[in-house]
Amino acid sequence: xxxxxALAAVAMxxxxxxxxxxxxxxxxxSKTVEPxxxxxxxxxxxxxxxxxxxxxxxxxxxxxANVIFVVDTSGSxxxxxxxxxxxxxxxxxxxxxxxDLYYKSRxxxxxxxxxxxxxxxxxxxxTKDANSDTYSEYTGTRYSKVGASRxxxxxxxxxxxxxxxxxxxxxTVSLVTFSTNATGYSTVNKxxxxxxxxxxxxxxxxxxxxxxxxxxxxxEELVSKDSGTSNYVIFVSDxxxxxxDSASYGDRDGYDEDENVYGEGDADTYGYNFMAADTVAKRxxxxxxxxxxxxxxxxxxNMQNLGxxxxxxYFDASDPTKLQNALSKIVQNIVNAHSYRNVAIxxxxxxxxxxxxxxxxxxxxxxxxxxxNKDNKKVTLTDNHDGTYSYTxxxxxxxxxxxxxSGKKVTWSLGDTYQLEDGWTYTASFDVLFTQDxxxxxxxxxxxxLASDPNMTVENGVVKAYTNTAxxxxxxxxxxxxxxxxxxxxxxxxxxxxxxxxxxxxxxxTVSKKVSGNAANTTENYNFVLSNTALAGKxxxxxxxxxxxxxxxxxxxxxxxxxxxxxAGIPVxxxxxxxxTGLSGNAKTSTTAKVDGGDAxxxxxxxxxxxxxxxxxxxxxxxxxTLEDGKxxxxxxxxxxxxxxxxxxxxxxxxxxxxxxxxxxxxxxxxAVAGGVAVAAGVRKNHGREE
Numbered sequence: 001x002x003x004x005x006a007l008a009a010v011a012m013x014x015x016x017x018x019x020x021x022x023x024x025x026x027x028x029x030s031k032t033v034e035p036x037x038x039x040x041x042x043x044x045x046x047x048x049x050x051x052x053x054x055x056x057x058x059x060x061x062x063x064x065a066n067v068i069f070v071v072d073t074s075g076s077x078x079x080x081x082x083x084x085x086x087x088x089x090x091x092x093x094x095x096x097x098x099x100d101l102y103y104k105s106r107x108x109x110x111x112x113x114x115x116x117x118x119x120x121x122x123x124x125x126x127t128k129d130a131n132s133d134t135y136s137e138y139t140g141t142r143y144s145k146v147g148a149s150r151x152x153x154x155x156x157x158x159x160x161x162x163x164x165x166x167x168x169x170x171x172t173v174s175l176v177t178f179s180t181n182a183t184g185y186s187t188v189n190k191x192x193x194x195x196x197x198x199x200x201x202x203x204x205x206x207x208x209x210x211x212x213x214x215x216x217x218x219x220e221e222l223v224s225k226d227s228g229t230s231n232y233v234i235f236v237s238d239x240x241x242x243x244x245d246s247a248s249y250g251d252r253d254g255y256d257e258d259e260n261v262y263g264e265g266d267a268d269t270y271g272y273n274f275m276a277a278d279t280v281a282k283r284x285x286x287x288x289x290x291x292x293x294x295x296x297x298x299x300x301x302n303m304q305n306l307g308x309x310x311x312x313x314y315f316d317a318s319d320p321t322k323l324q325n326a327l328s329k330i331v332q333n334i335v336n337a338h339s340y341r342n343v344a345i346x347x348x349x350x351x352x353x354x355x356x357x358x359x360x361x362x363x364x365x366x367x368x369x370x371x372x373n374k375d376n377k378k379v380t381l382t383d384n385h386d387g388t389y390s391y392t393x394x395x396x397x398x399x400x401x402x403x404x405x406s407g408k409k410v411t412w413s414l415g416d417t418y419q420l421e422d423g424w425t426y427t428a429s430f431d432v433l434f435t436q437d438x439x440x441x442x443x444x445x446x447x448x449x450l451a452s453d454p455n456m457t458v459e460n461g462v463v464k465a466y467t468n469t470a471x472x473x474x475x476x477x478x479x480x481x482x483x484x485x486x487x488x489x490x491x492x493x494x495x496x497x498x499x500x501x502x503x504x505x506x507x508x509x510t511v512s513k514k515v516s517g518n519a520a521n522t523t524e525n526y527n528f529v530l531s532n533t534a535l536a537g538k539x540x541x542x543x544x545x546x547x548x549x550x551x552x553x554x555x556x557x558x559x560x561x562x563x564x565x566x567x568a569g570i571p572v573x574x575x576x577x578x579x580x581t582g583l584s585g586n587a588k589t590s591t592t593a594k595v596d597g598g599d600a601x602x603x604x605x606x607x608x609x610x611x612x613x614x615x616x617x618x619x620x621x622x623x624x625x626t627l628e629d630g631k632x633x634x635x636x637x638x639x640x641x642x643x644x645x646x647x648x649x650x651x652x653x654x655x656x657x658x659x660x661x662x663x664x665x666x667x668x669x670x671x672a673v674a675g676g677v678a679v680a681a682g683v684r685k686n687h688g689r690e691e
Contacts, residue, residue: 027340027420028053029475031347031496033467036431042625044632045353045433046501048467050345050410052475054420065232065334066190066224067165068174069158070215072237072296075179077151077206079238081297081320094143101125101138111135150238150297151206153320158236159198161327166194168335174222175200178215179208180243180259189222209265211243212277212306220284231289232334234327235281235306238298241273242266249276274302281307292330296323310394312374312422333422341419342478345428347496349408352455352465353432362405366430369403369412374423393421403428419480434503438465439624439632442503446572446622457500461571464500473498505622506634507572509642511557512564517651519588522561526648527582530555530567532574540569556581572622578644579603579615586650594645603646618644 029052036045095101102111103125114125125142126135162173175188175197188200216235223231243256243263249272253264263273285291285307293303294315304314315326354360371379371391382390383402390399398421403412412428420426442463444450456465473496480489513526533553540547547567549555557565570576580591583604591604593616603613621641625632 026477026479026492026494027343027475029345029494029496031468031473031499033499033501035501036433038631040632040634042504042632042634043502044504044627045356045431046467047429047431048347049427049429050347050412050496051425051427052343052345052420053425054340054422064170064226064229065165065168066172066174066222066229067162067232067234067334068176068219068222069162070176070178070219070233070235071154071158071204072210072215072239073151073177073179073204073206073208074210074237074239074242075207076210076239076298077154078149079297081148081150081153095127095138096140096143098143099127101142102128102135104135148320149206151204153323154236154296155201155204157320157324157327159194159201160324161234161331162197162201163194164331165334166192166197171335172224173197174219176215176218176222177204178211178218179206180211180256180261181208181245182211182214182218187218187222190224209242209261209263210237210239211245211261211263212237212241212273213244213246213280214261216277216280216284217245220280223284223287223289230334232292232330233284233289234292234294234330235303236294236296236323237300237303238296239300240268240302241277242268244273244276246272246276246279268302274306278306278308281309285309290334294323294326339419339422339480340477341480342413342416342476343418343420343426344411344413344476345403345426346412346472346474346476347410348469348472349432350455350466350469352435352438353467353501354435355408356431356433360435361407362410362430364403364405367403367405367410368429370427370429372425372427373421376425379424432467434465434627436627438503439505439627443505443622443624446505446507456503461573463503463505465503466498466500468496468498470498504625504632505572506625507570507620507622507642508566508568509570509576509618509620510564510566510644511559511578512643512645513559513561514645514647515561515650516647517649519650519652520561520648521650525558525560526580526646528557528559528565528578528580528646530557531577535570535574540567570620572620574620576618576620577615578618579613580646581612583611583613585609585611588652589648589650592647592649594643594647596641596643600647606649613646616644618642 030049031051032049033046034049035043036047038044101114103114104111111126111128125138127138128135165171165173172190172192173188174190176182177187188197191197212235216233219233219235241263242265243259243261245261247262249262249270251262253262253268253270253272255262256265268274281291290313291307291309292313292315293306293309294317295301295303296317297319304311304316315322315329317323317326349355349362355362355366357363357366369381369389371381373379379391384390384399387402387404388399389402390397392398398418400414400418401412403410405411410428410430412426414420414426438456441450441453441456442465445453445456445458445463446461454470456463458464474493475496476491476493478489478491509530511528511530513528515522515524531549531552531554535549536551536553538549545566545568547555559565578593580603583589583591587607587609589604590602590606590608591613592600593603593613594600595616595618601616603616604610623635623641625634627633
């Protein structure tokens with residue numbers, strides 16, 4: 001009961017979201033601009049995408065509608081729709097991946113589904129290889145399926161759908177169920193009472209085979225003959241037909257006397273059951289009935305061909321949510337019968353951008369066109385080389401006009417009589433580039449040199465450009481609404497948004513380091529601090545270049561001789577303080593700094609023993625990129641803005657003279673003189689003796 005209540009809540013929420021009586025809003029439209037990014041992660045232009053989607057949006061009118069629900073109540077509708085869990089008994093029917101398990105019969109030596117076997121328990125079970133159609137013994141854990149049954153899930157969705165339909169004026173609902181036969185006791189005929197309808201649905205139970213023909217024949221009997229009423233049949237089944245009423249195909253595939261039906265009961269080997277049902281379905285359509293087929297939960301693969309219906313009227317609902325979505329879509333189609341034709345998309349490029357061609361104008365090769373169906377799959381288009389394109393839908397060719405261009409204007413008028421396919425999206429896209437004037441203006445706007453520009457805006461320190469003009473960018477259309485078999489037309493226009501594209505500016509702050517002098521150490525790392533208290537805790541740049549300022553708004557880094565460090569993303573106009581720290585205090589070393597290529601000024605003088613330099617201030621300004629061959633080139637002048645260059649000078653001066661104290665020299669000279677006199681006297685004395 002909990003599972004069923006949950007389904008009811010989901011279904012009611014889903015159908016409640018469908019506006020029953022809202023004003024006409026026209027087809028859904030969209031305009032997006034995706035940035036074109038170069039190898040340096042700079043935006044140099046954008047891809048503009050214009051799209052329009054056919055949709056069944058609600059109208060303020062009503063339609064006389066007779067809606068007949070034809071619901072399968074065969075035995076397979078007892079199957080659970082929920083998830084798998086460990087089997088609570090030895091008759092678990094699934095392996096650990098939710099695949100069916102089989103047993104090998106001792107009577108016919110063939111393999112059969114475990115869930116279909118009601119006899120004694122077979123210890124050995126098998127799994128089937130879908131690719132090779134072979135069976136392998138399975139010894140793993142068995143599982144059973146839990147959750148609400150297929151029929152219970154269908155009941156809640158059908159009741160919600162009927163409630164929405166009866167919420168309109170002049171509508172009725174009917175109910176037909178079928179299994180081996182059409183079960184007339186559960187039939188509800190054209191009621192306007194949701195209470196009576198729900199009571200009948202709540203009493204439904206599942207048993208027996210599947211007789212599509214019987215169900216459709218019963219529905220045929222309930223079709224309104226009132227010329228002012230539109231008849232709809234919503235046919236729901238979980239499996240291909242196994243029985244039929246018609247005797248015209250003979251009893252080659254068997255005849256059940258008790259039930260008075262033909263067919264094998266578990267298959268449709270010769271296709272007779274389907275052919276019988278198909279005959280009735282086509283008869284309904286020929287008589288003006290709109291037929292919707294829902295393959296609910298099972299493998300009713302032939303249903304998409306039943307009656308030769310349009311692919312838009314077939315739904316594959318493999319779970320309760322998909323069943324709810326299918327019924328929701330059908331209900332919208334029933335209570336709101338209208339379409340869009342003569343749709344024209346227009347977009348005018350602004351002066352902020354140009355096309356990628358040499359002259360800056362768009363041409364026929366500039367615009368790419370795609371069409372996707374309601375399943376978001378691209379539709380194969382044939383270029384007829386006359387400005388039109390074709391595709392095939394439900395075996396019939398359809399043609400529409402392609403886009404045209406004139407200068408910087410794109411127009412896509414699909415054709416006066418062409419109607420948008422419901423749920424299909426038609427898209428035109430093309431690339432544009434920024435003009436050099438736009439790049440220059442972006443820098444001027446951020447630097448305060450330009451007050452404003454009609455095609456540009458500044459948001460939080462970022463310049464954005466509008467790719468299209470302020471007006472003339474819209475989708476015009478004619479909406480045709482059919483009510484009580486009367487068709488009315490109304491013209492409408494919807495305007496595209498004006499999404500901006502961010503214009504890049506060069507604003508990197510670069511700090512560099514040099515050393516000079518014969519005592520300079522070119523291998524030493526020098527410490528720097530970049531700071532602004534307003535940047536506390538903020539991160540700029542990305543990846544390996546990301547910089548995060550601490551709680552004081554400071555960031556520390558190192559440079560050695562010849563190195564530099566660039567900081568990206570710091571907002572234009574920010575005053576940054578830069579200083580060198582951790583100096584040795586050597587009085588012989590001086591430091592100078594150049595800001596924005598200006599004159600060098602001393603931030604630590606020779607003779608100073610300070611361990612850090614005076615801070616220097618640099619204001620981050622915006623610089624314009626250059627557009628060359630459709631790509632951006634950053635300014636390369638190293639002496640220009642946003643640069644700080646520190647230079648350390650350390651020189652050792654060698655001694656070139658000798659300073660002598662005179663007193664010791666006098667003493668030495670006296671000693672030398674005295675010694676010389678004594679020697680001379682001795683020589684003369686000896687010489688006299690010889691004489």
